[in-house]
Amino acid sequence: MKIVYLYTSLTTVGGADRIVIQKANYLADVMGHEVYVITDSQVGRAVIFPLSPKVKHIDLNINFDRQYRHGLLLRSLYYFMLMFVYRKKLGRLLEHIKADIVISTLGRDIDFLTQLNDGSRKVGEVHTTRMNLRKTQDLLEGGFVHRMIGKRLKKK
Incomplete structure (x- = not known):
């Protein structure tokens, strides 16, 4: 079976990075599956925990x-451009x-993943509480624009 994990980057000494790598290693080494970990922002940085040679890591x-690095308006435009490239x-x-x-792992790909017709089954696996996903609670407590963004993310 071919299994793909989607994750932002494997660069922080955090629990989610470790868990994703442990699961990928187990599925490849013990269960014998063909496993890929696809990251979007690894950008040449080293993977923080040992990744099995049987796991294929691809960074976009x-x-x-x-x-x-930009203000809210330019940052929003930049984000939509980056999301277009990512998709x-x-x-x-x-x-x-x-x-x-x-x-x-319910990162940025949550906005479009189910719309991709690649023939795979999609599974969402969250490593945080729903309110902390994408800092929704912080947005809901911010100014008008932040609250609108927070409400939209919470609804999603």
Whole structure:
């Protein structure tokens, strides 16, 4: 079985990074599945925990961190541009891999993943509470624009 994990980057010494890597390693080494971990913002940085040589790591090299250098308006435009590129790259890659299962850790891909027709089953796996997903609670407590964004994300 081909299994794909989607994750932003494997660069922080955090629990979610460790868990994603442990699961990918287990599925490849013990269960014998063909496993891919696709990141969008690894950008040449080292994977923080040991990744099995049986797990294929592919980085789309989009680097969403670039948007944070700008003010809200320009950052929003930049984000939509980066999301367009992300959707295109990920869609093409998933069509090429032809995975049986794609596991999303409910990052940016949640906006479009179910719309990709690559033939895979999609599974959402969250590693935080729903209110902390995308900092929704912080947005809901902010100014008018932030509250509108927070309400939209909460609804999703």
